[in-house]
Amino acid sequence: MKDRVRGIRSIEIAMPDPARAARFYRDVWNLSEVEIAGSTIYMRGTAHYHHVLAITQAHGTPALTRITYDAASRSAVDRLYHQVRAHTDRCEPPRELTSGSRGYGFGFTDPDGWNFAIVADVVDHTDQGPRPDRPTTITHVNLNTPDIPRASAFLIEALGFRLIDETQALIFFNADSADHSAMVLSKTPIATLNHVAFEMPDLDSVMRGAGRMKDHGYPIEWGIGRHGPSGNVFAYFAGPEEFPIEYTGEVRQIDSSYKPQGAEYWRWPPGRADEWGVTSPHTERWKRIQTMFAPPKTTAPPHELGHRL
Numbered sequence: 415m416k417d418r419v420r421g422i423r424s425i426e427i428a429m430p431d432p433a434r435a436a437r438f439y440r441d442v443w444n445l446s447e448v449e450i451a452g453s454t455i456y457m458r459g460t461a462h463y464h465h466v467l468a469i470t471q472a473h474g475t476p477a478l479t480r481i482t483y484d485a486a487s488r489s490a491v492d493r494l495y496h497q498v499r500a501h502t503d504r505c506e507p508p509r510e511l512t513s514g515s516r517g518y519g520f521g522f523t524d525p526d527g528w529n530f531a532i533v534a535d536v537v538d539h540t541d542q543g544p545r546p547d548r549p550t551t552i553t554h555v556n557l558n559t560p561d562i563p564r565a566s567a568f569l570i571e572a573l574g575f576r577l578i579d580e581t582q583a584l585i586f587f588n589a590d591s592a593d594h595s596a597m598v599l600s601k602t603p604i605a606t607l608n609h610v611a612f613e614m615p616d617l618d619s620v621m622r623g624a625g626r627m628k629d630h631g632y633p634i635e636w637g638i639g640r641h642g643p644s645g646n647v648f649a650y651f652a653g654p655e656e657f658p659i660e661y662t663g664e665v666r667q668i669d670s671s672y673k674p675q676g677a678e679y680w681r682w683p684p685g686r687a688d689e690w691g692v693t694s695p696h697t698e699r700w701k702r703i704q705t706m707f708a709p710p711k712t713t714a715p716p717h718e719l720g721h722r723l
């Protein structure tokens with residue numbers, strides 16, 4: 415029996431103007447600022463996680479510099495370390511963490527070059543609970559990969575994900591959670607970020623959030639629609655530095671009785687791109703930004719530590 419991560423706690427992004435990005439994620443995207451430690455700005459949703467977004471100073475192009483998974487306990491972190499270590503040597507041993515949300519965990523790099531962490535025993539908030547118009551947490555990250563078999567095997571074997579559904583373009587992976595999927599892989603020629611999805615507490619919050627984004631000069635790049643396998647309502651945007659972000663809600667809740675389906679099952683009629691049949695196709699801009707956010711270079715600061723937290 416494999417140990418399993420429980421889902422995504424947070425991401426870290428490097429931005430050329432962290433203060434400007436933080437203003438957007440606070441005033442428009444509706445996260446809340448938690449603290450500024452050194453040059454890193456931490457922002458939270460309404461879930462109990464200490465933060466869901468950490469913004470650092472970019473010393474090159476903007477980048478997704480880390481994805482952090484949640485583990486159930488320190489002993490789960492230790493067991494997950496051995497699982498991960500069996501599949502990569504770009505992996506540090508678990509230790510007490512002194513920055514950000516603290517806790518106990520380790521960093522590692524996956525075969526496509528993305529930096530990750532697994533943490534537990536974190537100093538989280540005691541207040542939590544959904545609030546209208548405010549993201550709760552990050553519900554999934556979608557990565558583009560040129561090597562689906564390798565990337566899938568790593569998620570399943572090293573991290574305990576369950577392959578839960580597959581369409582012609584996407585593969586969905588369920589963490590140890592009722593949420594349908596926490597990781598999604600897209601079949602593409604190069605490794606890049608597809609998008610990061612922030613969960614809203616209800617449908618109206620997704621819709622009003624999309625309106626708020628339009629009001630602030632961030633048009634919808636794809637949506638509003640409803641996905642097939644994961645069942646969620648979606649609206650996609652290009653955030654600061656065109657970082658690809660999604661508001662989503664009503665994610666399908668599943669248990670072990672859920673029957674995964676393949677690409678033949680999850681098909682739309684020609685020309686349709688969502689369950690409702692209302693959304694237009696991706697904008698040209700959305701297609702362009704799909705090529706922009708590659709795994710961070712490990713040779714230049716601040717990413718020279720690569721897999722290490």
Ligand SMILES: [Fe+2]
Nearest residue numbers: 556609611660
């Ligand atoms: Fe998504």
